[in-house]
Amino acid sequence: MDLKQATPQDLAAALESAEAAYTGLRGCNLALDMTRGKPAPEQLDLADEMLTIVGHGDTAGDDGTDYRNYGILAGIPEARAFFAEYMEVGPKEIVVGGNSSLTMMYDTIMGGMYYGMPGGDAPWKDQGTVKFICPVPGYDRHFAICERLGIEMLTVAKTPEGPDLDAVEELPKDPAVKGIWCVPKYSNPSGETYSDATVQRLAEMPVAAPDFRVVWDNAYNVHHLGDGPAPLANMLDACKQAGNPDRVLMFGSTSKITHAGAGVAVMAASEANVADALKKMFYSSIGPDKINQLRHVRFFKDMAGLLAHMDKQAEIVAPKFAAVDRALETHLAGKGIATWTAPKGGYFVSVEVLDGCASAIIEMANRAGVKLTPAGATHPYGKGPADSFIRLAPTVQSVAEIETAMEVFCACVELVCAKKLQETA
Amino acid sequence: MDLKQATPQDLAAALESAEAAYTGLRGCNLALDMTRGKPAPEQLDLADEMLTIVGHGDTAGDDGTDYRNYGILAGIPEARAFFAEYMEVGPKEIVVGGNSSLTMMYDTIMGGMYYGMPGGDAPWKDQGTVKFICPVPGYDRHFAICERLGIEMLTVAKTPEGPDLDAVEELPKDPAVKGIWCVPKYSNPSGETYSDATVQRLAEMPVAAPDFRVVWDNAYNVHHLGDGPAPLANMLDACKQAGNPDRVLMFGSTSKITHAGAGVAVMAASEANVADALKKMFYSSIGPDKINQLRHVRFFKDMAGLLAHMDKQAEIVAPKFAAVDRALETHLAGKGIATWTAPKGGYFVSVEVLDGCASAIIEMANRAGVKLTPAGATHPYGKGPADSFIRLAPTVQSVAEIETAMEVFCACVELVCAKKLQETA
Numbered sequence: 001m002d003l004k005q006a007t008p009q010d011l012a013a014a015l016e017s018a019e020a021a022y023t024g025l026r027g028c029n030l031a032l033d034m035t036r037g038k039p040a041p042e043q044l045d046l047a048d049e050m051l052t053i054v055g056h057g058d059t060a061g062d063d064g065t066d067y068r069n070y071g072i073l074a075g076i077p078e079a080r081a082f083f084a085e086y087m088e089v090g091p092k093e094i095v096v097g098g099n100s101s102l103t104m105m106y107d108t109i110m111g112g113m114y115y116g117m118p119g120g121d122a123p124w125k126d127q128g129t130v131k132f133i134c135p136v137p138g139y140d141r142h143f144a145i146c147e148r149l150g151i152e153m154l155t156v157a158k159t160p161e162g163p164d165l166d167a168v169e170e171l172p173k174d175p176a177v178k179g180i181w182c183v184p185k186y187s188n189p190s191g192e193t194y195s196d197a198t199v200q201r202l203a204e205m206p207v208a209a210p211d212f213r214v215v216w217d218n219a220y221n222v223h224h225l226g227d228g229p230a231p232l233a234n235m236l237d238a239c240k241q242a243g244n245p246d247r248v249l250m251f252g253s254t255s256k257i258t259h260a261g262a263g264v265a266v267m268a269a270s271e272a273n274v275a276d277a278l279k280k281m282f283y284s285s286i287g288p289d290k291i292n293q294l295r296h297v298r299f300f301k302d303m304a305g306l307l308a309h310m311d312k313q314a315e316i317v318a319p320k321f322a323a324v325d326r327a328l329e330t331h332l333a334g335k336g337i338a339t340w341t342a343p344k345g346g347y348f349v350s351v352e353v354l355d356g357c358a359s360a361i362i363e364m365a366n367r368a369g370v371k372l373t374p375a376g377a378t379h380p381y382g383k384g385p386a387d388s389f390i391r392l393a394p395t396v397q398s399v400a401e402i403e404t405a406m407e408v409f410c411a412c413v414e415l416v417c418a419k420k421l422q423e424t425a
Numbered sequence: 426m427d428l429k430q431a432t433p434q435d436l437a438a439a440l441e442s443a444e445a446a447y448t449g450l451r452g453c454n455l456a457l458d459m460t461r462g463k464p465a466p467e468q469l470d471l472a473d474e475m476l477t478i479v480g481h482g483d484t485a486g487d488d489g490t491d492y493r494n495y496g497i498l499a500g501i502p503e504a505r506a507f508f509a510e511y512m513e514v515g516p517k518e519i520v521v522g523g524n525s526s527l528t529m530m531y532d533t534i535m536g537g538m539y540y541g542m543p544g545g546d547a548p549w550k551d552q553g554t555v556k557f558i559c560p561v562p563g564y565d566r567h568f569a570i571c572e573r574l575g576i577e578m579l580t581v582a583k584t585p586e587g588p589d590l591d592a593v594e595e596l597p598k599d600p601a602v603k604g605i606w607c608v609p610k611y612s613n614p615s616g617e618t619y620s621d622a623t624v625q626r627l628a629e630m631p632v633a634a635p636d637f638r639v640v641w642d643n644a645y646n647v648h649h650l651g652d653g654p655a656p657l658a659n660m661l662d663a664c665k666q667a668g669n670p671d672r673v674l675m676f677g678s679t680s681k682i683t684h685a686g687a688g689v690a691v692m693a694a695s696e697a698n699v700a701d702a703l704k705k706m707f708y709s710s711i712g713p714d715k716i717n718q719l720r721h722v723r724f725f726k727d728m729a730g731l732l733a734h735m736d737k738q739a740e741i742v743a744p745k746f747a748a749v750d751r752a753l754e755t756h757l758a759g760k761g762i763a764t765w766t767a768p769k770g771g772y773f774v775s776v777e778v779l780d781g782c783a784s785a786i787i788e789m790a791n792r793a794g795v796k797l798t799p800a801g802a803t804h805p806y807g808k809g810p811a812d813s814f815i816r817l818a819p820t821v822q823s824v825a826e827i828e829t830a831m832e833v834f835c836a837c838v839e840l841v842c843a844k845k846l847q848e849t850a
Contacts, residue, residue, distance in 0.1 A: 036495070044493040048481035051716070068469040068684040070461070098523055099714045106709035114574075115590065125550075126814040148708045149539075259493040284531035286566075289524040289714065291476070293689040350707045373669035391713075 001335035003414075003421055010141070011422055014335075018414035022368065025408045030369030032259040032405040037347035038396040039260050042316050046309060047258035050299040054291055067290035073278055076383040079264065079293040085303050086221065087252055087268035088234050094268050095277055098288050101253035101265035106145050108249055108267070111280045112178065112213070113149050118246055118276045120211025124178055133171050133180035135163035135238045135377030137350060137389045139188040142181040144219070146380070151178075153380040158190050162198035165205075172207035179213040185232050186220040186346025189378050189391035193230045193344070194258035201312060203247065214239075223256060224345040225318040229310070236268065245270040256295060256347065257309065264296050320394045320402050324349050327406030337417035348391050349379075357416045362390060364412040370405045427761035428839075428846055436847055439760075443839035447793065450833045457830040462613070462772035463821040464685050467741050470733060472683035475724035479716055492715035498703055504689065504718040510728050511646065511833030512677055512693035512793040513659050520702055522713050526678035526690035530640060531570050533674055533692070536705045537576050537603065537638070541702045543671055545636025549603055558596050558605035560588035561810050562775060562803030562814045564613040567606040568641070571805070576603075578805035581616050587623035590630075597632035604638040610657045611645040611771025614803055614816035618655040618769070628663035628672065639664075641675040647735045648681060648768040661693065664726070670695040679721060681772065682734065689721050710789040745819040745827050749774050752831030762842035771814050775803075783839045787815065789837040795830045 002013055059068050061076055074080065075096025084091040097104050111241035113130065116123040133150040134143060146153050154177070156167040162184065171177050182202070182239045184194040194202075202214055214235065222229045239247045254263035264270075267277060300306045325342055328351070330339045340351045353361060364374050373391045376384040392409070394402050428439055484493045486501055499505065502523025509516040522529050538555065543546040548557045556577040559568060571578050579602070581592040587609065596602050606628070609619040619627075627639055639660065647654045664672045671694075679688035692702060725731040750767055753776070757763045765776045778786060783800035790797050798816045801809040817834070819827050 009773070038495055041491055041493075043485075043493065045481070048484075051484070052477040052480045055477045056470070059469075059473075059476070066466060066469065068466075068686060070463055070685045072686075100710055102711060105711045110539070110709075114535070141708075144708055255495070260491060260495045261497075261712050262714045283530045283566075283569055284535075285525055286527060287686050289687045289717065291684065292714065292717070328469065382581070 002334060003418055004336040006421075008422070008425065011418055011425070014414060015418040015422065016417060018411050021407070021411040022364065022415055025322060025366040025411060028369070028403060028404075030408065032369060032397055032401050033371045034393050034397065034402075034405055035371050035373045036396070037256070037393045039256055040316060040396050040398070043395070044259055045315055045346065047299065050258055050295045053298045054295050059291060059294070062295070063320045067294050069304050071287045072290055073281055073287050074274070075287060075288055076290045076293050076297075078297045080301065082297050083252070083266045084217070084268070084301075086306065087218070087250055087266060089236050089250075089268045092273060093159065093236065094266055095274055095281075096288065096293055097265045097267065099255070099261065099263055099265065099292070101217070101219065101251045101255070102141055104265050104267050105142075105217065105251055107280070108215070108277065109145055109149060109151070111277070112211070115280060117211040117213060118272050120209070124211070127176070129176045131171075131177045132175065132297060133163075133168055133177060134380055135181065136380070137189050137391070138181060139183060139217070139375040139385070140382070142215075143380045155380060158187070158192065160192050162192060162194035165198060165201050169201070171211055172205065172209065173228075175208035177207070178209055178211060179215055180214050181217065183217050183219060184235065185218055185230055188219065188346065189348035189350045191341040191343025191346055191348065191350060193232055196233045199233035199235055199238050200242075203235065203244060204242040212247065214229050214248045216248050218250055218252045219256070220346040222307060223347070224310065224314055225321055225343070226314045227344060230344055236270065240270075246272050249273060257313070258299070259294060262292065278310055298413075302383055311336055317395055319399050321349065323399050323402045324394045324406055327403065327410055331410035332413060335414070337421075338413050347395055348393055351392060351413070352388050352392040353390060353413055354417045354420055355388045357413075357420055358387045358390050360416045361409075361412045363415060365408050368408045368412070370408045372409070427759060428843055429761040431582050433847075433850065436843055436850070439839060440843040440847065442834050443843060446832070446836040447789070447840055450792040450829075450836060453794070453829075455833065457794060457822055457826050457828060458796045459822065459827075459830055460796050460798045461821075462818045464681055464683070465741065465821050465823070468738055468820070469684055471737050472724065475683055475720045478723045479720050482714060483701055484719070486719070492719050497715055498518060498706055498710060498712050499699070500713055500828070501715045501718050501722075503611045507722050507725065507727075508677070508691040509693070511731065511827065512643070512675055512691060514675075514693045517696050518661065518699055519691055519808070519814065520699055520706075521718055522690045522692065523569070523686055524680070524686065524690065524714075524717070526642070526644065526676045526680070529690050529692050530567075530642065530676055532705070533640070533702065534570055534574060534576070536702070537636070540705060542638060543697050545634070552601070553710065554601045554676050556596075556602045558588075558593055558602060559805055560606065561805070562614055562816070563606060564608060564642070565802040565807070567640075567690050570804045578635060580805060582666055583612070583617065585617050586693060587617060587619035590623060590626045594630045597630065597634065597637055600633035601636055602632070603636060604640055604734055606640050608642050608644060609660065610643055610655055610829050611648060611768055613644065613771065614773035614775045616766040616768025616771055616775060618657055619834045621658045624658035624660055624663050628660065628669060629667040637672065637675040643675055643677045644681070645771040646677055647732060648772070649735065649739055650746055650767060650768070651739045654732075657768055658674040661695065665695075671697050674698060682731065682738070683724070687717065689718055712753075738845065746774065746820070748824050748827045749819045749831055752835055756835035762846075763838050772820055773818055776815040776817060776838070777813050778815060778838055779842045780813045782838075782845055783809065783812045783815050785841045786837045788835075789841060790833050791835045793837070795833045797834070831842070
């Protein structure tokens, strides 16, 4: 029954029923957390062999270099070759870094602000207002970097094929617009993968700033839910073909492949951008943790090894996403108060509820022991304009825990939305 | 024989003898490197047990937290407690980071420039010219950070007790002076350890800028050559006692204790400074590599374990420093053309030759297959004013290799200096 069309009596009955469900669940003293995209212990276990794969007497690279010592700013050759295949670029187009692609992205944007980017005349901070295009809903940490660095955020909506390009293409006519954040595959939090046309238009669109960059955070490159990684056109190739080889900076990491805190992060870009990044890195580093890079290369052996590893991850993760979808279908389908994504990969399900209801739903769930990402976290400055987006992160809890959490969540959605409809009737 | 007092005949004879020695050594096709303070493989071997000390099923902290996952920006509690003892501060006064204290220091200075420091009214970059005090000779990477960030460097000389404080104390009367670089123990490259009086005066001296910082790079805290770590007064305590608790930011790392590329870096400072650092770090990191921190804590067990480890390091390193000193004494003592340090720890020997001779000596040594740190690298902008400082890094080569390299070096010193004396006679 579509609650928006319901009689006052039916609406009251739905509200009562949701309230009863909620009250019952609240009595269970739950402590469940669906706030962040964290791997579950079972996923981390899959990579534990990596921990002891590099030992005494076995720390040198193929050319005999001792990876325990200083140096090799761009990462060990074995890891550059491996991650070149992972990112679908050449080994010279790769920098393999430390444990965090967020750090690499922050340093990149800060580097643009403070030192400038190839193609530009001056550091961004010396060019007046700096603006970035932010497809929404998006990743809170991207927006936090912009906010922290004083970069103005221009939001554009998303479509099932990526950002709304008609809106995007208007913005870089302003030379103050220096970039766009993109999570091109299994996007955070909305789940879509960019179509070939989206990739091509982003590579080709005219931009006024010669130092404009597409920040391509391919965090979920291989993180499918059972059907294998979704195809995604090669953005660096597309940029090269469009005559804009320096436009894109691509990032990835093994944080959600091996161990979230002890993975390896990579940047892929044109050789000019790689040279610029290494020049900037020189001042802050004598080299990354090469032993941990060696662990990763030895553990995976090759891309087939990594893909087989991700199939095992999918076996663990997919049932959790199925549990989320099942609950949403069971409790909310056809009620006209919520829509949701059914992603083929990544770490999130996005739920859109009636305007003005998201914060109240999250607060109610929290009172019943189910922590959810704050409403608005998916938007710049933490403020969703309509208070309607909720991000669910179902990986870290068990299937049973997710089923319980989703009972709570669905009761909260129905309760808050029915009350809202009652008030506005 | 003091060559400065020698007769022309004696000088010519010395030159001839040095030339003969040099020519002979040049024929040996040497390939020796004394440029950087890198540990030798035998030193790295001492920590190899650490590589496999954390394995499957054994990745949790004392409180059950799984250290394979995201989070814990300040470092795992076990590592904070351990390094608090190492840095002689409280666990809340410690941040344990990634593999590089250089990165932490760069991020700290960049953070001051872009966001400001507690006590200050504005980011340093918005306060006009920013200046740092640079005791010379010093560490090239410190000076490179200043140069890169556009910070003006004010050099002061060093004494056997630390920087020349009469000179230092004049400079912070200018509020544009925001800091001073210090390597307080076994200083790079000059080897001295700061006296208690130096520590106290640095803690107490009046400074005009409320956001002035002493950057205390205690890189060689426990890196003695056999007599145990030199005593060094606790700079954070001294600052607290002087009523300037936020003045100092102390850094350290295990890069030259365990593995140079895969160590753990730490910052120690007042709780206000730690809170500020963590706030800045939040935007660029979801947490450090906690597994590697756990490896370190498990490997050392406690400070006694770390100190015993450093005794083993000293057994390897001390004979190399002795070989350097022996060669300098044998070939150059009493000749009036060079003086040198005999440090009790650290990674370097500093040689001061006749003005205008350092570059030529290094070039000659290089032509004979002995690479030395470029002359002037120990000074801002890579330019020693008198072209007289040479830094020797004798750790990475074997004793036999160092003996050979020092034959070359001493021949080059005598040759270049004797020629200089001939020309200026």
